[in-house]
Amino acid sequence: MFDNALFIGFPYAAVAIAIIVAVYRFWFDPYSVSSQSSQFLENRKLFFGSVPWHYGVIIILLGHITALMFPGVWGLFTANQTRLYVLEITGLALALMTTVGILILIYRRIADARTQTVTSPYDWILLFFLFLQVAFGFWAAYYYRWGSDWYLHTAVPWLVSLLKFQPDITYVTALPFWVRFHFLNGFVIILLLPFTRLMHVLVFPISYLWREHQVVIWHKARH
Amino acid sequence: MDIRSHVSMVFHLDKCIGCHTCSVACKNIWTDRKGTEYMWWNNVETKPGTGYPTQWEDQDKYKGGWEREEDGKIHLRLHGRKKGLSNIFFNPALPTIDDYYEPWTYDYENLFNAPEGDDQPTARAVSMITGKPMDTIEAGPNWDDDLGGSPLYARNDVNLDDLTDDEREQLNELERVVFFYLPRICNHCLNPGCVAACPAGAIYKRGEDGIVLISQEKCRAWRMCISGCPYKKTYYNWASGKSEKCILCYPRLESGQPPACFHSCVGRIRYLGVLLYDADQIEKCASVPDLELVAAQRNMIQDPFDPEVIKCAKANGISDAMIASAQNSPVYKFVKKWQIALPLHAEFRTLPMLYYVPPMLPVLAKTDKDGKYDVAGLDNEGLPAMISSLAKARMPIKYMARMFSAGNVKEVEDVYRKLIAVRIFKRAQKVKDYQQAEVDAALAQGATNPEEVEAIFRLTSLPTYEERFVVPPLGREVAVEAWEKPLERKTEAGFGVRNKIAKRKF
Numbered sequence: 001m002f003d004n005a006l007f008i009g010f011p012y013a014a015v016a017i018a019i020i021v022a023v024y025r026f027w028f029d030p031y032s033v034s035s036q037s038s039q040f041l042e043n044r045k046l047f048f049g050s051v052p053w054h055y056g057v058i059i060i061l062l063g064h065i066t067a068l069m070f071p072g073v074w075g076l077f078t079a080n081q082t083r084l085y086v087l088e089i090t091g092l093a094l095a096l097m098t099t100v101g102i103l104i105l106i107y108r109r110i111a112d113a114r115t116q117t118v119t120s121p122y123d124w125i126l127l128f129f130l131f132l133q134v135a136f137g138f139w140a141a142y143y144y145r146w147g148s149d150w151y152l153h154t155a156v157p158w159l160v161s162l163l164k165f166q167p168d169i170t171y172v173t174a175l176p177f178w179v180r181f182h183f184l185n186g187f188v189i190i191l192l193l194p195f196t197r198l199m200h201v202l203v204f205p206i207s208y209l210w211r212e213h214q215v216v217i218w219h220k221a222r223h
Numbered sequence: 224m225d226i227r228s229h230v231s232m233v234f235h236l237d238k239c240i241g242c243h244t245c246s247v248a249c250k251n252i253w254t255d256r257k258g259t260e261y262m263w264w265n266n267v268e269t270k271p272g273t274g275y276p277t278q279w280e281d282q283d284k285y286k287g288g289w290e291r292e293e294d295g296k297i298h299l300r301l302h303g304r305k306k307g308l309s310n311i312f313f314n315p316a317l318p319t320i321d322d323y324y325e326p327w328t329y330d331y332e333n334l335f336n337a338p339e340g341d342d343q344p345t346a347r348a349v350s351m352i353t354g355k356p357m358d359t360i361e362a363g364p365n366w367d368d369d370l371g372g373s374p375l376y377a378r379n380d381v382n383l384d385d386l387t388d389d390e391r392e393q394l395n396e397l398e399r400v401v402f403f404y405l406p407r408i409c410n411h412c413l414n415p416g417c418v419a420a421c422p423a424g425a426i427y428k429r430g431e432d433g434i435v436l437i438s439q440e441k442c443r444a445w446r447m448c449i450s451g452c453p454y455k456k457t458y459y460n461w462a463s464g465k466s467e468k469c470i471l472c473y474p475r476l477e478s479g480q481p482p483a484c485f486h487s488c489v490g491r492i493r494y495l496g497v498l499l500y501d502a503d504q505i506e507k508c509a510s511v512p513d514l515e516l517v518a519a520q521r522n523m524i525q526d527p528f529d530p531e532v533i534k535c536a537k538a539n540g541i542s543d544a545m546i547a548s549a550q551n552s553p554v555y556k557f558v559k560k561w562q563i564a565l566p567l568h569a570e571f572r573t574l575p576m577l578y579y580v581p582p583m584l585p586v587l588a589k590t591d592k593d594g595k596y597d598v599a600g601l602d603n604e605g606l607p608a609m610i611s612s613l614a615k616a617r618m619p620i621k622y623m624a625r626m627f628s629a630g631n632v633k634e635v636e637d638v639y640r641k642l643i644a645v646r647i648f649k650r651a652q653k654v655k656d657y658q659q660a661e662v663d664a665a666l667a668q669g670a671t672n673p674e675e676v677e678a679i680f681r682l683t684s685l686p687t688y689e690e691r692f693v694v695p696p697l698g699r700e701v702a703v704e705a706w707e708k709p710l711e712r713k714t715e716a717g718f719g720v721r722n723k724i725a726k727r728k729f
Contacts, residue, residue, distance in 0.1 A: 030440040034464035037444040041352065041461050043319045054312040113353045114320070118461060203443050205311075205422035209304050213419040214505075218430035 006184060007169040011162055014191035021194035022202060035200035041114040049108055053101030056094045057134070063091065063148075068159055071152050078149045087148050088141075095138040102131050126196045129188050136182040144179060155183055225502040226525060226535040228545050229413070229433035229576055230471065230495065230695060232485075233557045233564045234406055235683060236582035237642075238492040241404035243267050243365065245484035245493075249408075252472070252483050256719055258462025260326035260351045263364060264469040265484045267406045271380040271394060271622070272367045274405075276322040279455040280568065281381045286316040287453030288416050288571030289509060297510050297572055301420050301450050311422060316450040320461070324362035326351040352461070371402025382625045390619040393589050401617045403582040406492070408484060409456040409469035410567070410575030411435050413500065413523075414509045417468070420451025425466075432697060433576060434471045439718065442466055453571035463719060481692040491686070496552030496693040497545060498559075498576070499525045499536055509572045513629045516569040523574075524559045527552070548695040553682055554578065561671075561679055563638045570629035580683075581623050581635060583642055588612040606664055607657070611643045637670070641679075644669030648676045 025032060039046050067074040078084045106127055109119050141147045154171050161168040172183060192198060249265040268274040282288060282300055289297040301307070301316055329346040337344030348357045367376035372394070383391055394401055411428075415435050418426045425441035426448055428434070437448070437457065444464040448457040457468040472482035480486065485493040500523050508519045525532040527549035536546055549555065557564035557580060564578035588610075591597040598612055613620050613636055620632055620639070628634035647665040651657040666672060671679075682690060 031465075034442065034444045036464035037446050037459075038461070039314060039317055039319070039446065040449075040459045041320055043317070047313050050312045113355060117353050200443060203423070205308070205424070205443070205445060207424065208307055208422040211424050214414065215418055215424055215427040216430050217427045 003169055003173050007158070007172060008162070008167040010184065011187045014187040018190050018193050022199065025194055025199065026202075033199050033203055034197070036118070036197045038115050038118050041118065042108065042112045045104060045108040045112065049101050049104035051101070052097040053105060056098030056101055060091065060094050060098060060137075064151075067148070067151055068156055071156050071160075075149075075152055078146075078152075084146065084149065088146065091141055091148060092138075095134065095141055098134045099138050102127070102134055106131065122196045126189075126192055126198055129185060129192060133182065133185050133189060136178050136185065140176075140179050140182055144176065154179075158183075224525075224532070224535045226499050226532060226539050226541065227433070227502045228431065228536070228541050228549060228695070229498045229500055230411070230476065231433075231498040231552075231554045231558075232408075232411075232577040233494040233496075233554050233580065234577065235492045235494070235557075235564075235580040236403060236405065237580060238490040238683075239267070239404040239406055239582075240490045241267055241269070241368070242489050244487050244489050245406055246364075248483040248487040249469075253470070253718075254467075256460075256462075258460040259458070259467065261320060261323045262458040262460075262467065264456070264458070264467075265406065265408045267365070267404050269365075269368055269371055269377075269402050270405045270626070271371060271377040271383055271402060273376050273379050274367075275364075276318050276455050277362070278379060278381060280453075282453060282571070284316075285318060285453070285455065286450055287455065288451075288568075288573055289414065291510060291512070291572065295510050297506075299416060299419055299451060300453075301416070301447065307420065307422055307447060311445055311447075314446055314450055317446055318449065318455065320352070321362075324364065324366065325357065325360075327357050327360060327363075330356070369402070372400030377402070382622055385621050385625060385630075386619055390621070393617060393619070394622075401584065403584075403618070405567075405579075406484075407454065407456070407567075408577065409435060409471070410454060410573065410577040411469075411471060413502075413505050413574035413576060414572065416451040416453055416571070416573050417448035417457045420447040421445070422447055426457075429473075432473075432476070432695065434473050434476075435468070436470055436473075437466050437468055439465050439467075453568065453573060454575070467718070476694060477697045479694055479696075481694055485692060491691060494553040494557065494682075494686075494691050496554035497527075497549040497695045498552065498554055499527050499532060499541075499546070499549050501525055505574065509574055513570050514631045516572070516629045517565055517627075517631060517634050520566060520569060520574055521559060521562065524555070526559075527555065542696070544696040548693055551693050553686070553690060553693060556678070556682060561641065561675060563641055563679065565627040565634065565638060567627060568629070569627075579627060580642075581627050581638055582618075583639065583646070584617055585610075589615050589617040606643070606647065606661055606668070610646065611665070613639055641669040641671050644671050645676050645679050645683075648673065649680055 039050075078087060109115050109123070109127065144150070154175060158169060158171040161171075172180060189198070193201065245265045246263055246267055250263065253264060254260070254262040263275065266275050274280065278284060286301045288300055290300045291297050302310060327348045327350050330349050331346045334344050334346055348360055349355065350357050367373065370376045377394070378391070383394075386394075411433055412435065413433070415426070415428065418428065418435065422445045423441055423443045425438045425443070427436060427438065429436065442465045444459070444466070446459055446466065448466050449455070449459055451457075457466050460467050472480075472484075475482055475486075481493075481495050485495055504523045508523050511519045527533070527546060533546055537543075554564075558578050564580045566575045566578055569575075588596045588598045589612075597615055620635060624630050624632045624635045644665040647657055648662055651659070651662045666676070
C-alpha cells in the first residue's frame with residue numbers, strides 16, 4: 001500500500017500539479033517566469049559551476065529520455081560490450097562533472113555576499129533536491145554497475161506503465177533503497193519545477209534558431 | 224518603398240553644459256526601484272573618457288553591435304543563433320555590476336543612534352545590493368566627470384586609439400585639458416543589436432514610432448541584450464531578473480509631452496521629431512563599408528515633402544498628422560537638410576536614430592608649449608585660423624570622426640565647415656570684426672548660404688519649445704479606448720507589478 005502511494009500516487013500527483021501550476025503561472029503570471037540569472041552580480045564562480053552543471057545535466061537527462069523513448073534501440077546499443085563500456089564511462093564522467101558543478105554553485109550561493117541577496121528559500125530547496133538527485137544518480141551508476149542497461153528493465157517499464165495508465169510497480173519495488181530514492185526524487189524535482197526558477201527549463205528559447213532577427217510590433221493590424 | 228515613421232532625436236553637443244539634469248529627471252521617474260539603482264537610462268559622459276559602463280565602446284571586450292564580413296554581409300558580433308543558445312548558461316561578454324558601479328547609500332541613522340563617545344559618529348557607506356558596509360567606493364555615477372585629462376580615465380578612451388602621441392599630448396596637457404560632454408540615451412536603432420540578440424524574442428520595435436521596448440512579461444533573463452547593444456543601453460535588473468531600458472518616456476509622448484530628459488534639459492540641446500525612412504533599405508544600409516555608413520543612413524531618410532514618399536507613407540497607414548509632423552521636424556532639418564547631425568558610432572551598424580551635432584570649442588586651434596595658438600603655416604583660405612583650424616584642432620578631427628562618422632574624416636569636416644561658417648557669419652553680423660571676404664570664404668567652404676546659416680542659427684540658439692519638440696500625434700490612447708475599457712488597468716499596471724493590486728475605493 002505504501003509502495004503504491006510512493007510509486008503510483010506520488011508520480012501522478014507530482015506531474016499533475018506540475019502541469020497545472022506551470023500552465024497557470026505561464027498564462028496568469030508570465031512576469032514571474034525568469035531564469036533569474038545572477039551572472040550580473042557574480043561572474044567567475046558562476047562560470048565554473050554553471051557550465052559543467054548545465055552541459056552535464058542536459059546530456060545525462062537526454063540519455064535518460066532517449067532510453068525511455070527508444071528502449072529497443074538503446075538495448076541494442078548496450079548489447080555490445082565496448083559500446084557499453086564507453087557509455088558507462090561517459091556517463092560517469094558527466095555525472096562527476098554535474099556533481100562538481102552543482103557543488104560549486106552551492107558554494108557560490110553560500111560564499112558570495114552579492115549572490116546571497118538574490119537567493120530565496122526556494123532556491124535552497126531546489127539546490128538541495130537537485131544535489132541529492134545527481135549525487136545518488138552518480139552513486140547508483142558507480143555502485144550498481146551497468147545502470148545504462150538495467151535501467152531498461154527496471155525504471156523504463158515502470159515509467160511506461162505509468163504513461164499507459166496501467167501502473168505496475170513490481171519492476172522497481174525490489175530495488176535497493178538509493179536507487180528507488182533516485183527514482184522518486186526525480187518526481188520531487190518535477191513537482192518543484194513550476195514553483196521555482198526551474199521554470200526556465202520550460203521556456204528554453206529554442207525558437208531563437210529560426211525567428212526573424214528583428215521584431216516589429218504594430219499597434220494596429222497593417223493592411 | 225516601405226515608408227515608416229520614426230520618432231527621432233538630435234542632441235546639439237555645443238549646448239551641453241554637463242549639468243546632468245536629464246539624468247536626474249530620468250532617474251526620478253524610472254530607475255529609483257530596487258535592482259535599478261545602478262541604472263542610468265540617460266547618462267552624461269565626459270569625452271575623452273571611458274564612459275558608463277567603463278569602456279563601453281570597446282567591442283573587443285563587450286561584443287556589441289554588428290560586424291561586416293568580407294562578402295558584405297553583417298552578423299551580430301556577439302553570437303550566431305547556435306552560439307547564442309550554447310552560451311546561454313554563461314554569457315562570456317556580459318558586463319558585471321563592477322563595470323558600472325556598486326550602488327550605495329549611507330548609514331545616516333548612526334548619526335542619531337550612535338552611543339556617546341569621544342568621536343563624532345559617521346555615516347558609513349552601505350551597499351544597496353548586499354546591505355553591508357563598503358570600505359572603499361571604487362566607482363560611482365559620473366565617476367570620471369570632468370576628468371578629461373586624467374590618466375586613469377580619459378587616456379583609456381578607445382576612441383583615442385588612432386591618434387598619434389602628439390595629438391594625445393595635446394588633449395591631456397595639464398591646465399590645457401580639453402573635453403566635451405556626451406549625453407546618451409537609448410538610440411532606438413533601426414537595426415537594433417539588442418532585439419537581434421534576445422533569445423526569447425522579448426524585445427521589439429514599435430512599428431508606428433520606432434520606440435524599442437523590452438516586454439517585461441517575455442523577458443527570461445537570458446541577458447544577451449546587454450551584450451548585444453553596443454551602446455550598453457539595456458540594463459539588467461538584478462532584483463527582478465528582467466532587463467530594462469529607456470522607453471523614450473512613451474507614456475509622456477502619448478499624451479503630447481516630450482520625454483522627461485528632453486523636457487528638463489537646461490541647455491536646451493535636445494530636439495525631438497519624426498523622420499520618414501525607407502524600411503526596405505535597412506539591411507543594405509547597415510552592410511555598406513565603414514566610410515559610407517553615415518551617407519547611407521542619411522540616404523535612407525526620405526524627404527517628407529516628396530509626393531511619392533507621401534503616397535507610400537499613406538499607403539502604409541501613416542496619418543496625415545504624422546506626415547505633417549515629419550515635415551515640421553527639427554530632426555529632419557539637422558540630419559538631412561543641413562547635414563550637420565551625425566549618428567554616434569555608426570560603425571556599430573545598428574543605425575541609431577539619435578543624432579549628434581558635434582561640439583566646437585570657442586577657439587579651435589591648438590596651443591604650443593608656450594601656451595600660444597599654434598596656427599603657423601595653416602592655409603585656411605582666407606579664414607581666421609584660430610576659429611577655423613581643423614588640421615590643427617585641439618580636439619583632433621580624427622577623434623571626432625571615430626565617434627561620429629565611423630572614421631570618415633571628410634564627413635565630420637563637412638559638418639565643422641558649415642558650423643564654422645555659421646559662427647563667422649553671425650560674428651561678422653553682430654561683432655562686426657570680420658571682413659565680407661572672410662564671410663564669403665567661410666560660406667563657400669561650408670557649402671552653405673546666408674538663408675541656411677540664419678535657419679541653423681535660429682534653430683540652434685533661439686528655438687522655442689514648440690520648435691524643439693515636434694511631438695507627433697501618436698493617438699495611442701484613442702486607439703486603445705476603441706477596444707479596451709479606459710479605466711480597466713488604472714492603478715494596476717507598471718514596472719514590477721507582479722500581482723494584482725486591489726482596486727482603490729476612492
